[in-house]
Amino acid sequence: MSQDIRVFIVDDHHLFRAGVRSELEDIVHIVGDASEVDAAIEMIRERVPDVVLLDVHMPGGGGRTVLDAVAQTHPGVRFLALSVSDSPEDVIAVVRAGARGYVTKTVETAELAEAIGSVAAGEAVFSPKLAGFVLDAFANALPADLDPELDQLSTREKEVMRLIALGHTYKECAGRLDISVKTVERHVSSVLRKLQLSNRHELARWAADRRIV
């Protein structure tokens, strides 16, 4: 990975911040970290990092507040969501709010570094977990009154999501589907866009159902 990717860490858990910092220090350029929502917004606006590692579960409004506030003034800053809890509704919520990807906190250092690199390059990072959530969210039959362009995945996109959910890298996906890596990336970005823009009722209901579980 490139040492000149500027990374900012937002996490209210000190130990975790320190841990991620020490692991990533040699791989990327860490420009700062914050444990509170307000402080995070202020420092991110001041230092304008390439990538913000954002804990989904922040007190005081949570990661979403940081995402929304920074997106208003600095749309170029990209977010990678990190979470210790894999509750689908939380994850889908931050992705819908604009995060370029999601990884769980148990992710290994190399994987995390790679994900940061991808997000910095403007790609979407779909961990197997997120791909599974997406498949689940789009699994139900489409109601008639919705825009199929936005509210359902194409066959190819579904195939890509399946392969990612099974742990394939983008390159492996490309090999399996006999398409280029660029095309895989395009499919993934398209899924991300649909996830963010879709007004699919099913998505909301799906999240609500999950909340009960």
Added chain:
Amino acid sequence: MNSTSEAKGDSNREFPAIETTLLRIVVVFRIVGAAWLTSLAVLILLTEKPRIDLTQRTVIIWSAIGVAVTWTLVTLVFAYRRSAVLRHWWFLIIDLALAAWVAMTPGLIDTDIFFAGGYPISSPFLFATTRGITATIAPALAVAAASAVGVNAANARALEVLTINFLSPLVVAWGFGTIKTQDGRRREAEEALGVERDKLARADERAEMAAHLHDSVLQTLALIQRRAQENREVTRLARRQERQLRAWLNGGPTLAAGNTLSSALIRAAEEVEDEYDVMVEMSTAGDHELDERTSGLVLAAKEAMTNAARFSGVDRIYVLSETSIGLLRLVVRDQGTGFDPDRVSDDRRGVRESIVGRLERLGGTATIRSKVGDGTEVELEIVVSAE
């Protein structure tokens, strides 16, 4: 808490707050009545020419004053101490007898002034306060009758006195009864509110604790898992602890405790994780009820996971289950050593047969794709009746 301690208090302090207030009203009424009686009686002594023997009249008048004043003081003392004595039948009967006597005295001295005043009626008021409307009827009638006797017979007010003295205690009893009922309802509502508040407080506490555990324990467990590549046992323990904690935090049954295909798959994955010290990345899109066939599918999937855990040489297994209309599709994948499906050793063939054979019995298909050095993928499919 307040209401229970009030109800269980010692016998000297037995009245609920509202009854004490009503009692105070009655006692004040009695004090005013006794004072009125005294002043009218003194007026008679000073101005009216005796129509009976003077000494006899003096004795009767003073007995009325004495009884009214003394008994008013007695009532005042008991009321002040909120004593349950005021509710006792023997006290009320004495009270009533004295009131009736006082009510009759004006008749005994043949006076134009009905000096007994309001004092007698305060006795049925006392019944009304402590015993309710039914218990008030007889005393009201007794006092009314005694008052009618007490009013000079020549005076046409006898009927009026009878009516007023009989009806007003009943009206008062009804009014007091209404007040008491409403107070009771209010207190019940307050109690219910208190219970509700306690419940909310407990829920808050749980939420707070959940937040705390999430922030501390779960984060720490995540850290342990990141840092513990050298020590697989630590990872395993952390994973198990994390699962238990998550289940507890979510409160009540989690997805893993449910009775669906996804739940059963998650349980199977957890068993494989614990037994073979691997991590299963499980994705479930859609769900299906757990019946004989889907249970069979879960067993086959578990077999595939176990296989991957034992032979692949990697510690991460991916599982994707998809339920679309009419079709259940389940893939178990590892990125491990793989094998040549055409040249498998006997033990592996056995396991493989158990997967393929089982799926055949379920009327489905199992496809095993593997290459040496390139992982293994087991795909299971069964057709289910469309819902």
